[in-house]
Amino acid sequence: MKVVVCTKQTPSTTAVFSVNNGVVSWDDPGGKPNVVNPWDEYAIEEGIRLKENHGAADVIALSIGGEDSKEALKTALAMGCTDAMLVSDDAFAGSDAVGNARVWAAAINQLGDVQIAIFGKLTIDDNMGAAAMLTARKLGWTPLTFVSAIKEVGNGSITVERLLDDGKETVTAPLPVVINVVKEINEPRYPSFMGIRKANRATIPVLTGSDLNVDGATGAAASKVDWSQVFPIPPREGSVEMIAGDSVEEQVEILVDKLFEEKVI
Amino acid sequence: MLDFSLTEEQLSAAAMVKEFVDHEVYPTIKEYDRKHEMNPDVLPRMAELGILGINIPVRYGGQGFDYVTLGLVCEELERCDSTVRVVMSVHMGLNSMGVLQWGTEEQKQRFLTPQAKGEKYAAFGLTEPGAGSDVAAMLSTARRDGDDYIINGEKMWISLATKAHHVLWFAKTDPQAGHKGITAFMVETDMPGVTTGDIHGKLGVRAGSTGWISCQDVRVPAANRIGEEGEGFKIAMSCLDNGRYTVASGATGLIRACLDASLKYSQERQTFGQPIATYQLVQQKLAFMQQWYDTSRLLYLKAGWMKNEGQRNTRETSMAKWYATDHSFQAAHEAIQIHGAYGYSDEYDVERYLRNSRGAIIYEGTSEIHQLMQAGYLLGTRKDKPLRCELPAYDPEFWQNE
Numbered sequence: 268m269k270v271v272v273c274t275k276q277t278p279s280t281t282a283v284f285s286v287n288n289g290v291v292s293w294d295d296p297g298g299k300p301n302v303v304n305p306w307d308e309y310a311i312e313e314g315i316r317l318k319e320n321h322g323a324a325d326v327i328a329l330s331i332g333g334e335d336s337k338e339a340l341k342t343a344l345a346m347g348c349t350d351a352m353l354v355s356d357d358a359f360a361g362s363d364a365v366g367n368a369r370v371w372a373a374a375i376n377q378l379g380d381v382q383i384a385i386f387g388k389l390t391i392d393d394n395m396g397a398a399a400m401l402t403a404r405k406l407g408w409t410p411l412t413f414v415s416a417i418k419e420v421g422n423g424s425i426t427v428e429r430l431l432d433d434g435k436e437t438v439t440a441p442l443p444v445v446i447n448v449v450k451e452i453n454e455p456r457y458p459s460f461m462g463i464r465k466a467n468r469a470t471i472p473v474l475t476g477s478d479l480n481v482d483g484a485t486g487a488a489a490s491k492v493d494w495s496q497v498f499p500i501p502p503r504e505g506s507v508e509m510i511a512g513d514s515v516e517e518q519v520e521i522l523v524d525k526l527f528e529e530k531v532i
Numbered sequence: 533m534l535d536f537s538l539t540e541e542q543l544s545a546a547a548m549v550k551e552f553v554d555h556e557v558y559p560t561i562k563e564y565d566r567k568h569e570m571n572p573d574v575l576p577r578m579a580e581l582g583i584l585g586i587n588i589p590v591r592y593g594g595q596g597f598d599y600v601t602l603g604l605v606c607e608e609l610e611r612c613d614s615t616v617r618v619v620m621s622v623h624m625g626l627n628s629m630g631v632l633q634w635g636t637e638e639q640k641q642r643f644l645t646p647q648a649k650g651e652k653y654a655a656f657g658l659t660e661p662g663a664g665s666d667v668a669a670m671l672s673t674a675r676r677d678g679d680d681y682i683i684n685g686e687k688m689w690i691s692l693a694t695k696a697h698h699v700l701w702f703a704k705t706d707p708q709a710g711h712k713g714i715t716a717f718m719v720e721t722d723m724p725g726v727t728t729g730d731i732h733g734k735l736g737v738r739a740g741s742t743g744w745i746s747c748q749d750v751r752v753p754a755a756n757r758i759g760e761e762g763e764g765f766k767i768a769m770s771c772l773d774n775g776r777y778t779v780a781s782g783a784t785g786l787i788r789a790c791l792d793a794s795l796k797y798s799q800e801r802q803t804f805g806q807p808i809a810t811y812q813l814v815q816q817k818l819a820f821m822q823q824w825y826d827t828s829r830l831l832y833l834k835a836g837w838m839k840n841e842g843q844r845n846t847r848e849t850s851m852a853k854w855y856a857t858d859h860s861f862q863a864a865h866e867a868i869q870i871h872g873a874y875g876y877s878d879e880y881d882v883e884r885y886l887r888n889s890r891g892a893i894i895y896e897g898t899s900e901i902h903q904l905m906q907a908g909y910l911l912g913t914r915k916d917k918p919l920r921c922e923l924p925a926y927d928p929e930f931w932q933n934e
Contacts, residue, residue: 299547345544457551460582460595463544464932507802 268323268420271375271384272314272348273402274307274330276339277392286499303339306387308346308455309448313417314385315347316453321420325349327378331359331370337471344466345458351469352378356476361487364393368401373479375406383425386447388413399447405482409440415451538600545586545597546604552581553612561613564739565884568732571739574616575695579650584623588632589931592640593648596932599839603781603832610782611789614888615740617782621896622691623647625775626656627700633923634716634759634767643698643718655696656775657687657719657745658768664689665901667768668711672703672747679754681705681717683747689895693743694728697721700771701747702764714764718756725750736887759921766919773849774923776896777835780852783860783892784828790863790885791821794870797880801872808870817866824863828856842925844916847909854902857892864889 278284279302282293294300303311317323328343328351330336340351354374362370375381384406389396403410415430418437426439430449458466476485483489510525512518526532556577564571578584587602588594602624610617631644646652663669672685683703690699699719706713721728730743759767795818798809808814831852838845864886868875875882893899908914924930 341540341544345548457548457581458544460545460548460586460597463548464541464596467540467544507800 268317268321268383269325269327269378269381270314270317270323271327271329271378271381272307272310272343273371273375273384273386273398274311274328274339274343275304275390275392276301276330276332276336277304277390278302280305280391284499286497289497291497301335301338303342304387304390304392306389306391306448306450307339308387309450309452310385310387311343311346311348312453312455313448315456317383317417317420318347318349321417323383327352329371329374329378330354331367331374340471341466341469342458344469345462346456347459347462351471353471353473354475354479355473358476359485361490362485363490363492364395364397364401365491366483366485366489368398368405369481369483369485370479371398371402372405373481374474375402377474377479382442382444383420384408384443384445386445388447388449396447399445403445406443406445409444411438411440411444411446414446414448417446417452538604541597542601542604545601546608548581549583549605549608550611552577552583553609553616557612557616561615561739562878562881562884565613566738566878568734568738570615570695570741575619575653576650578616578619579653582650583620584650584653585628585648587624587926588628588644588648590934591930592632593645594931595648596928598836598926598928598931599777600833600836603777603836606778606781607785607788607829607832609785611785611792613739613884614782614786614892615737617778617785618691618737618740621775621778621782622656622696623654625778626771627654627698629774629923630656630700630716630767630771631718631758633770634763634921638755639718639758647698652697653692653695654698654700655690655692655745656771657690657699657701659689659895660686661688665898667702667714667765670702670704670714672701673707674703674705674715674717674752676705676754677751680751681715681754681757683717683719683750683752686744686746688744689731690743690745692741693745694730695741699745700758701745702768705761709762711765712762714768715761716758716764716767717752718758719745719747719750719752720756721745723750723752734891736884736889736891738887763920769846770919770923772896773846774839776849776853777832777839777845779892779896780828780832780835780849780856783853783856783889784825784832786860786885786889787821787825787828787856787863790860790867790882791818791825793880793882793885794818794821794867797874798870814870817870821863821866824859828852828859831855839923840926842922844922846916847905850897850902850905853892853896854899854906857889858899861886861889861893 278293279295282295284293314326318326326348328340328348330340331354344351386399400410411427413430414427416428419426424441429436510518510521582595585594587597590596606617628647647654660670674681674683701717701719704713705715725748727746798814799807801808835845835849835852867882871882874880
């Protein structure tokens with residue numbers, strides 16, 4: 268069984284953003300400005316568990332983006348994915364979600380005989396959470412979203428538990444499928460030291476548009492999303508008052524009184 | 533050629549350890565520090581993740597990384613809390629690296645492999661109630677009896693005393709010969725006659741394990757003797773070259789923790805209508821911390837590089853340890869000053885940093901001992917002689933092959 272984990276390099280959750288003349292930039296002093304999309308860590312972990320617990324032979328980490336996306340792929344390899352592949356082409360830059368889904372689908376098809384493609388619930392840069400469903404549509408596979416557990420895989424089908432607003436449901440679908448996973452599904456492992464060494468020595472193949480059979484338009488020109496104006500969120504006005512007290516109880520008491528005064532509670 | 537760059541492997545290993553301590557050590561550290569207890573999950577997790585064998589060759593159960601990575605890992609550990617770095621100082625620096633350097637192949641298989649895999653924890657038994665810097669004053673004895681030695685004595689201020697399975701124990705086989713009469717043994721703590729206990733009431737490293745170990749007529753096979761009879765002092769000193777390296781790199785992490793906390797607080801805390809970071813005297817403190825961090829890091833990385841190259845680094849490691857520990861204390865002191873009254877409370881981390889930083893100025897050679905060492909090198913009264921067994925240079929092929 269071949270599994271693909273679709274991942275993306277995104278700004279870190281602690282990155283500080285700035286916008287100058289419509290250009291967004293970010294940095295993370297003391298940390299790494301870009302990391303593997305935190306939601307994708309659950310997808311990577313689940314892919315590795317499919318290898319460990321359900322006999323998947325290949326767990327391939329796949330990413331679309333520039334050279335820096337290799338860092339996300341190396342993280343996936345260091346955690347335990349068997350292979351990695353990057354799709355990188357300037358022609359794809361500026362694609363909207365549909366354009367990206369066309370590229371994801373083409374890359375997954377290129378890998379051949381994939382039974383399960385896993386996405387994280389969403390990526391923290393655009394927070395759309397549409398990639399899994401759009402890619403499933405392009406591939407013509409069943410989408411299984413908000414998966415909180417993979418219960419069974421075998422005999423050409425997969426049974427998963429989905430986490431919904433008002434409860435959980437267990438569904439079975441024929442393979443191949445595209446799933447996206449929620450954080451309740453597992454606890455992602457850290458990269459292992461041996462994995463780190465393997466990842467840093469790995470040569471990650473890079474495919475371009477000419478290597479793929481992308482069905483439909485991609486890139487900024489085909490995008491239905493227009494980033495015509497980008498501006499920073501105005502800073503919130505407010506002040507901070509430090510509450511002093513001899514004990515936590517006293518501090519809480521003062522806080523509660525103030526909240527009553529302000530009619531917050 | 534001079535190259536200050538670190539490899540992706542080294543940086544990734546350090547990043548992984550940072551992730552571990554941020555997720556699994558930091559959230560409970562205040563609770564365990566207050567309780568004067570070690571979080572029971574920490575050691576097994578360090579073992580499981582391979583941290584306890586980071587720079588030991590894969591063939592001996594380790595992860596096959598180099599000595600520089602060990603330093604980077606210790607920096608990340610102590611950036612979170614000194615107690616987790618202390619684990620590496622004793623388990624790796626003072627014990628496992630000693631076995632790597634001085635042990636026979638059979639001893640490496642018996643002791644080093646389970647230690648590097650984290651199946652056994654290791655400690656270092658040099659200090660005694662009446663013998664610290666004056667090692668030759670130790671009272672522990674080892675008397676030969678057939679194929680065994682009979683060990684008697686007590687060790688004090690031993691990190692992991694109640695957790696360790698293996699203790700590199702130093703005892704006198706010839707009490708009349710001063711430091712030349714000291715011999716090293718691997719004492720297994722399940723041997724009859726070994727008792728251990730924790731020390732309470734410490735100023736710092738309260739979430740760590742520090743204690744005493746007593747040997748009463750403990751029968752230790754001669755096969756557990758590390759090195760030759762009378763070679764114990766040299767073994768102990770070479771182990772300290774490695775332990776001090778972990779202390780230096782750890783103290784560098786502590787300086788960074790002080791700096792990070794102070795940078796954050798000084799930009800949030802306002803007095804007289806503006807953040808205190810806008811005041812020049814606060815900026816001066818931040819600038820000094822950066823200077824101490826940069827200097828400490830350069831010193832320990834050079835020592836790590838020398839270890840990789842197989843160069844003797846006693847002087848350089850001593851300098852790194854002396855400088856970094858003295859300045860981690862100063863950094864914590866300044867961090868508290870920046871935090872004002874809040875820094876005086878355990879609501880913030882900096883008071884713990886100050887308490888934790890103090891011990892390292894005493895153990896593994898007081899700052900005064902390191903000053904004497906440096907002066908000795910300068911005046912020519914101290915010279916490093918070649919050892920029968922040198923710490924092996926880092927050879928990636930040997931380290932990484934099964």
